[in-house]
Amino acid sequence: MSEHTDVVVIGSGAAGLSAALAAAVGGARVTVLEGSPHWGGTTAVSGGQAWVPDNHRMAALGVSDDRAEALTYLLGRTEGREPELATAFVDAAPRMARFVEEHSPIEFTPMSTPDSFAEAPGGRSAGRNIEVAPVELGGLGRAEELFWPAPYPMVLTNEEVAGLGLMTGGRLPQGLIEYRTAAGQVTLGQGLIAGLLHGCQAAGVQLRKGQPVTGLVMERGSVDGVWCTPDEAIHADAVILACGGFEHDHDLAEAKLHGPFRHPVSPPVNRGSAIRLAHQAGASFRHLGEAWSWPVRQGSTWPDGSPRPELVLAERMLPHVLWVNQAGRRFVNESSHNVALAFAETDPATGQPANLPAWAIADANFRTRYPFAGAYPGQPLPEHIHQADTLPELAERLGIPAATLTTTITEFNTHAAQGTDPAFGRGSFAYDRHGGDPNAPHPNLGPLTEPPFTAMPVQAGLVGTKGGPRVDAHARVLRWDDSPINGLYAAGNAMAAPIGPGTVSAGATIGSALTWGWIAGATTSGPHRTPAVPR
Template structure:
């Protein structure tokens, strides 16, 4: 088919939400065009771990793990605030059907992981089975990963999440060279890249047109102000692409637009780990067409560190997710006052960065520091340095707590007392102050070979420290949608011809994170809903 169209459905963005929407619309018989604004496919999905949270999926039943959609809905509603419960119900209903759909229409095979829900102990929570990942997928005729995707963090994207866990790669294990060489030679990828590759193969097999390097800057509309309908998209100084049935916004959030973040986010989350593509396009496009906006103060918050020399290919600084330094023994976090302020191993640990000092109105827990001792350094990686390697330039080392405090600006007296108190309890495997290590989620990310997977004293010199920054893996604010992923006006009516999914929509889950894989699980599910309903012309 011709790229010039018109097409039935135009998708803006090529991450999990956009490609799933494209595949769903194509399966419904629609002619589909995907426009990716950058010169690389997959957006944030392609550099992620690719975990997919899908409660009550059929792989759980196959593995003998019981789940019930009613439990999943109770769990979601118990961990959310300010959301329409109908959206939660729509997600729970659609997620397992989306998983079956992808396995039927793309070369994707999902396998369960052992990851628990973030609050597995809460009513309706589960300790394993709800999170899935793709088995390694062949690149085939798509090309090379280097040409297709943004460069991945941490591990070569040929090992799976379960292999990362089994081989203890986060906690200091050695990557298996034989396995990496074998899968690299075969052109097979896993994690987020594997998910995107499977979706691209599915889209190509269904005749979806795929264009990258086409950033959408405007929507084509008809009708009077306040009663417009969306009929297509346009590029800056470039072509227009008309959509006979609908446009689906799936081009991510606004985490890389500093002005929008400063104006909208309820916290200092200025260090996104996503590729520099989430620049607020969906929010602006939808708002300009008269869409209602919601949850603009929220993001998928996460703690990060920043090497001075780490950057994306375009020069944008590239922070790294903080993993080992929050989950493992012999490390704590303190603020500049020298106090611990959170359960470091909590999945929602970064929400603490939004806490304000009532006396000043400024964030009370930034800057924050991860402080570890020699036992930690001998066993685990610290801000990118494996055991035995020298510390990177953004970390400091000192012989005593007082020296470390002097080098970091932490209050020395309070730091010493904090270490004394923490060590007294950690030696007994306890954390009465913040409950670290008491949940399934905490322990799943710890070291199962240690006396306690998450706790250990921080006492053996030399000590080291690195600054922990408030970051994110995307924002949650965007156009408000209904259960069919139709974008809504401020009066609650659907805006004809416009749909949204993933981080381009107002997040249906929040304000915190309910499980690993919730971001991509939500993106795929709402992408599937959007593509299916858009192709059928619902609300159009």
């Protein structure tokens, strides 16, 4: 049994729905196949912000931008990457944002988030990140039925959370929360996916969830559709891979990922299907060892019982906390955006990670002001958290040399009291300060002097992998000889990431996914579409 359409999109995150919307608006018949019972993948449980240089909303913040500056910044932070892909992204991203607004109920709003390296040539201290204004779910259904469980109710925007100081003691706007909840409005990643779903429905896209893909239909070296079961195929002129990376495939992650990044915060669905499908078609691959790395802490579990780590935010950005390795020494600017790359450093004598295990250590000044390990001031700490009245006692519990830990914290305190960090420069960058406490003497720095002292394990986590099939500037998947595979495209974490090995801004993952999805979808109905297989 088989059916026919123009474009099949595999995956329903930011990349997949952006691709589907672009292809449908371009006149294609489009079917989206989501393998899980929930829409949105990792996007739907994320903050939902997108890095879009030179976007049309940033002028509202009084910030200007242009193509040349954006390209200077991106090329300067992605050395060794393909410059043609950076150029394609910078050219397409602002067009994508306008397109999404024109063809969905989404209204983007600018954010005050700086680039990761705002001080670098071409960097910006605000405006390149955008997020959705609240979106009504309407006829889509209830959020808990549509999406994977969110880490918190998605009813406030990122800018509202920051403006209210909710991580630094601000009060929840209960009236606003109750209004939006009653109105069925969602924000952040849920808002982005809901808006894209509305747009896709209006454009006539067929949306199917709980529909995995088992293989590609191949005809004379070209992709001619997908197999849903051994007996059921959907034939199509184009197939767009937008089904994420491979962080939840244990064997693949162990074989390919460089470094100790084994704690994904994404839903347990990204198991390498894009790599297997692309391999079947003869694709070439790149950056399989890289990940969108993040420091994480022990969290809860997903519905299937698998671990669900949480991103470390307060315990790296705010005053009165620092990190140490098992030797009792600091090893990184804790507030930097690419902080997790330090976990990939190895001890030359042993070949093992030099900075794991790692611990975030805070004093009572931190605990009375900020959340720690998920516990707000006054709430009990989780059982796996260590606490002691003295630093030597804490060091003994952690198996850290007491003298070294005491010296490390004493030296840190001397400079932190003055708002400086000569060892690693913490707090001297716009990105650091933006995530700090604006009401503290210094947003990111404060001495650890008041007992009890508390320690939380920090793990090497990731929000997704970066490796996948190579693509050209039109999102066409490439063979080893650089020729495009007829009928096959890729976007988001299903493609080899043009940004790396670190990141360049908050929102870079979703900004890239939206943009490359839009490029792929637009290509399937444009002049750069690969020829369809004759039937």
